[in-house]
Amino acid sequence: MPYSYTIQQHVYSFPDLKSVLAKASPFRTGDALAGLAAESNMERVAAQFVLSEIALKDFLNETIIPYEKDEVTRLIMDTHDAVAFQEISGFTVGDLRNWLLSHEVDSQKLTQISKALTSEMVAAVSKLMRNQDLISVAQKCEVITQFRNTIGKKGHLSVRLQPNHPTDDLRGIAASIVDGLLYGSGDAVIGINPVTDSVDIVGDQLKMMDEIRQRFDIPTQICVLSHLTTSLELLNKVPVDLVFQSIGGTEKTNASFGINLSMLKEAYDGALQLNRGTLGNNLMYFETGQGSSLSANAHWGVDQQTCEARAYAVARHFNPLLVNSVVGFIGPEYLYDGKQITRAGLEDHFCGKLMGLPMGMDVCYTNHAEADQDDMDNLLTLLGVAGCNFIMGVPGSDDVMLNYQSTSFHDALYVRKVLNKRPAPEFETWLHNMGILDDTGNRLAVEPSHRLLKNL
Amino acid sequence: MKEKLSKPIIKDPWENLKEFTNARIALGSAGNAIPLKEVLQFKFAHAHSKDAITTELDMETLATEIQAWGYPIWEVKSQASDRLEYLKRPDLGRKLDPESEMMLKKSNKSLDIIFVLADGLSAGAVNQNALPLLQLLLPQLQGYSIGFVTATMARVALGDAIGSVLNAKFVALFIGERPGLSSPESMGIYTTYAPKMGLTDERRNCISNIHKNGLDHLQAASLVGYLIRQSFAKKISGVNIKINLKDLLED
Known part of the structure; x- marks a missing residue:
């Protein structure tokens, strides 16, 4: 359906819903690369005016990627909660923005309506929100998940300990794990990105991490972020706590990752049967990121932020323990600089949370983007305020395997300290018992004789 | 009794583990922050990497x-x-x-x-x-x-x-x-x-x-x-x- 808006006798026309969404997006290089961005600042605001007046109901009548041709569209439409939607069915996108910000809408209300909101509605409303709006509403959401500990409670911030090594050397990985644990990181997961996605290497990494976890009785989970098919091969052979997969917001994007919804279901069901969680059974771990659909030539003319929100519909179908966008990893052709990365990070966190996901963030950048540590400090602090479930912990911010910069173990201590956040409760108790943190969250002096430093 | 960290820079007593990885481990800390010397080394490496992008094939x-x-x-x-x-x-x-x-x-x-x-x-x-x-x-x-x-x-x-x-x-x-x-x-x-x-x-x-x-x-x-x-x-x-x-x- 075509839309138009007139400002000062100038008529701005948009052929369909997806073009309104694309042109209403705050500027980023990826949408320009795709030829979808607004051609002027005026056109962008005109698109935002138009978008603010579109009824939420219209999103149920006009698909932006054909239902017949895309299984993600089918998933979004077929799992829409029509009952919960009744309360907001008379809203426009603009009404939704104002309503989300109102004081009556609290955590409980946001949880109730999360499945009434489709990816496209959530993406749409985010485009009408300033950074402070994205933070305000996200902060009201509370999404708690459990496997061996409890992640996402208000006032808590967890860390994925990311001990990557450029040659998958087990001792090198173990050294980074010990470093991270002694800095209070690792409650979201201890998760390795392998250099080589082979069953032997991944299997050995899982066995090594499980041994550390059991030896020190650490209330956390382990994961190697290998391809889903590798995890499936390993399910009954080595300790697989979580199943990881990168996902995108269109069927074709997922095909470019070598997966589809039925493969995700097979892996999810398989891992559930292992019954390894002690407190809960959230066991999927997904990573996403704006730009993956364009990168795979699989975006159907849909802007990158809307594609990203569609990936969250895939994620929420499998009750994940952890979901994070790897926001600055993709490079400057999608998110050019610190400003664009910051905006995208806040959008992704907000959209994920509103859709009911246990949203974390890889606050990161590559060396070919116009960004540096100061930009990361800003985004980390903003996401901390927004109530982000977890961040990454990489030794000294420098991932020596993936060649990018993320947040460090020190950064995690910083953000917990300035925002008065604590680790996952079970993990916090463990940190106290191990003499790593005191009651106020400060690190204690570690002696060379510390248990974690012995017998490695 | 464990002592609270009090000196400005606290060293990490696991520098021996650096033998196994080139990751930036055992950096020590100043409060919760990374000590300045390490911060500057990081900035130098970042500058080197930014410059690598413009090198050309021989x-x-x-x-x-x-x-x-x-x-x-x-x-x-x-x-x-x-x-x-x-x-x-x-x-x-x-x-x-x-x-x-x-x-x-x-x-x-x-x-x-x-x-x-x-x-x-x-x-x-x-x-x-x-x-x-x-x-x-x-x-x-x-x-x-x-x-x-x-x-x-x-x-x-x-x-x-x-x-x-x-x-x-x-x-x-x-x-x-x-x-x-x-x-x-x-x-x-x-x-x-x-x-x-x-x-x-x-x-x-x-x-x-x-x-x-x-x-x-x-x-x-x-x-x-x-x-x-x-x-x-x-x-x-x-x-x-x-x-x-x-x-x-x-x-």
């Missing part, structure tokens, strides 16, 4: 050496005209410049394997690693007909475009990876069986992190050799080929 040395080995070599570029356009327009970096395409089309050789040496985001990585790795790999490849292409302003998928224009059965693209702080000169290798335009990542195998602190040339050469044999035996590449270390050792 075409002359590469071509001279490869010709001396007796292989044909072509020189091509993508449609990206400069570094800024290259960074913002990866679509152009995946397409052959029309003149380059014309030149390749004139070839009537039908080759089994094309090695593409591409600048990517760190040409220095390819300058440093490509030739020593090839010296170890090429003796494993008796019986295959082989050609070489150097490619500038290149993205990974340019390899498929080159392979398909040359009608090659298999392409292995050596490319400079995004420079990391600890490895501003890191090379990756992407392999495709039956290359054609428009293939996506799941059809490629990847070996990354070839640099002085990462995979060494011997390890990388044996992995590439393994992928070549697997791809030619199964007539496929990508996620359907699983690297099985036991096979690799027996191979």
Whole structure:
């Protein structure tokens, strides 16, 4: 359906819903690369005016990627909660923005309506929100998940300990794990990105991490972020706590990752049967990121932020323990600089949370983007305020395997300290018992004789 | 009784673990922060990496050496005209410049394997690693007909475009990876069986992190050799080929 808006006798026309969404997006290089961005600042605001007046109901009548041709569209439409939607069915996108910000809408209300909101509605409303709006509403959401500990409670911030090594050397990985644990990181997961996605290497990494976890009785989970098919091969052979997969917001994007919804279901069901969680059974771990659909030539003319929100519909179908966008990893052709990365990070966190996901963030950048540590400090602090479930912990911010910069173990201590956040409760108790943190969250002096430093 | 941390800089008593990794572990702390000396070293490494992006392929040395080995070599570029356009327009970096395409089309050789040496985001990585790795790999490849292409302003998928224009059965693209702080000169290798335009990542195998602190040339050469044999035996590449270390050792 075509839309138009007139400002000062100038008529701005948009052929369909997806073009309104694309042109209403705050500027980023990826949408320009795709030829979808607004051609002027005026056109962008005109698109935002138009978008603010579109009824939420219209999103149920006009698909932006054909239902017949895309299984993600089918998933979004077929799992829409029509009952919960009744309360907001008379809203426009603009009404939704104002309503989300109102004081009556609290955590409980946001949880109730999360499945009434489709990816496209959530993406749409985010485009009408300033950074402070994205933070305000996200902060009201509370999404708690459990496997061996409890992640996402208000006032808590967890860390994925990311001990990557450029040659998958087990001792090198173990050294980074010990470093991270002694800095209070690792409650979201201890998760390795392998250099080589082979069953032997991944299997050995899982066995090594499980041994550390059991030896020190650490209330956390382990994961190697290998391809889903590798995890499936390993399910009954080595300790697989979580199943990881990168996902995108269109069927074709997922095909470019070598997966589809039925493969995700097979892996999810398989891992559930292992019954390894002690407190809960959230066991999927997904990573996403704006730009993956364009990168795979699989975006159907849909802007990158809307594609990203569609990936969250895939994620929420499998009750994940952890979901994070790897926001600055993709490079400057999608998110050019610190400003664009910051905006995208806040959008992704907000959209994920509103859709009911246990949203974390890889606050990161590559060396070919116009960004540096100061930009990361800003985004980390903003996401901390927004109530982000977890961040990454990489030794000294420098991932020596993936060649990018993320947040460090020190950064995690910083953000917990300035925002008065604590680790996952079970993990916090463990940190106290191990003499790593005191009651106020400060690190204690570690002696060379510390248990974690012995017998490695 | 444990003492609270009180001195400005607290050292971490596990510096011995640095022996096992080049990750920035045991940095110590000043409050919750990283000590200044480490902060400045990090900034220096970041500056080095930013500068690596603008290095260029050493075409002359590469071509001279490869010709001396007796292989044909072509020189091509993508449609990206400069570094800024290259960074913002990866679509152009995946397409052959029309003149380059014309030149390749004139070839009537039908080759089994094309090695593409591409600048990517760190040409220095390819300058440093490509030739020593090839010296170890090429003796494993008796019986295959082989050609070489150097490619500038290149993205990974340019390899498929080159392979398909040359009608090659298999392409292995050596490319400079995004420079990391600890490895501003890191090379990756992407392999495709039956290359054609428009293939996506799941059809490629990847070996990354070839640099002085990462995979060494011997390890990388044996992995590439393994992928070549697997791809030619199964007539496929990508996620359907699983690297099985036991096979690799027996191979």
